Amino acid sequence: MTDGIRPPLIVECGDDRVVATLDRPASRNAIDLATVDALHALCIELEQEPRTLILTGAGGVFASGADIAQLRDRRAADARQGINTYAFERIAALPMPVIAAVDGYALGGGAELAYAADIRLGTPRTRLGNPETGLAIIAAAGATWRLPRIVGPSRAAELLFTGRILDADEALAWGLLSSLHEPDDLLAAAHEIADRIAANDALAVRHTKSALRAPRDAHPHVDLELQAELFERPEKHERMTAFLERRNR
CATH class of the missing domain: 3.90.226.10 (2-enoyl-CoA Hydratase; Chain A, domain 1)
Structure with missing residues (x-):
């Protein structure tokens, strides 16, 4: 058709x-x-x-x-x-x-x-x-x-x-x-x-998808490498600081 x-x-x-x-x-x-x-x-x-x-x-x-x-x-x-x-x-x-x-x-x-x-x-x-x-x-x-x-x-x-x-x-x-x-x-x-x-950090979402799609034998190495990259970004510090400030109000 x-x-x-x-x-x-x-x-x-x-x-x-x-x-x-x-x-x-x-x-x-x-x-x-x-x-x-x-x-x-x-x-x-x-x-x-x-x-x-x-x-x-x-x-x-x-x-x-x-x-x-x-x-x-x-x-x-x-x-x-x-x-x-x-x-x-x-x-x-x-x-x-x-x-x-x-x-x-x-x-x-x-x-x-x-x-x-x-x-x-x-x-x-x-x-x-x-x-x-x-x-x-x-x-x-x-x-x-x-x-x-x-x-x-x-x-x-x-x-x-x-x-x-x-x-x-x-x-x-x-x-x-x-x-x-x-x-x-x-x-x-x-x-x-x-x-x-x-509403979430775009790169954290992308890395989560990468980890979900990785083959079983790639874990936990792939997760730790992706996390290491995220730990070095200013967005991590900014979002965690904002979270703590909201919690302490």
């Missing part, structure tokens, strides 16, 4: 955050090559000027999956290019936190885009899952390595082997979503989290 000349991603930029909305109504926001290109362009901007990213979807759907009409004709060489995989990895590796505001369906590639976020919020109508094996392929854009870290190996295996779709309550109970909100309140809830992030 096509949405004509309509851009697949609507990007709204602020001083400390960017809101990117998947907007392909004719295909329920299915992720096609134009969407992937738009995500790469967005990443270039956020790599150069780090800000919190809020990802969401228009029309009560996050993303119904990869665009099957395009995916059906891809061959081995296309698989090895990792068209969606590398775009989602770039999203996950952004310097500042990524918040996915997931309303409605987030399936297949749409779910894998949500898994690339650091924080996922949902609504009572959120549905998350990876039905790829039913289409004779695997979830190769992040689910096999991100999902076990989020929900644990056994639950990840169940979802990926069976293709079962989780409803909002199950996704919340499993830790795929951190909270549920009514659809009209979802974006405001994402902004509230972004507000709290913005």
Whole structure:
């Protein structure tokens, strides 16, 4: 399906955050090559000027999956290019936190885009899952390595082997979503989290994300090196002094 000349991603930029909305109504926001290109362009901007990213979807759907009409004709060489995989990895590796505001369906590639976020919020109508094996392929854009870290190996295996779709309550109970909100309140809830992030020291937030993304065998060395850099900055002294002054009033 096509949405004509309509851009697949609507990007709204602020001083400390960017809101990117998947907007392909004719295909329920299915992720096609134009969407992937738009995500790469967005990443270039956020790599150069780090800000919190809020990802969401228009029309009560996050993303119904990869665009099957395009995916059906891809061959081995296309698989090895990792068209969606590398775009989602770039999203996950952004310097500042990524918040996915997931309303409605987030399936297949749409779910894998949500898994690339650091924080996922949902609504009572959120549905998350990876039905790829039913289409004779695997979830190769992040689910096999991100999902076990989020929900644990056994639950990840169940979802990926069976293709079962989780409803909002199950996704919340499993830790795929951190909270549920009514659809009209979802974006405001994402902004509230972004507000709290913005109130903190930006480099401390970035270093926290770096530590969270580091492999297990890199700890505690990576944490101590990041902390050492922060200990030398005037911002540490200023913020701690302000904290002590407030406490002693």
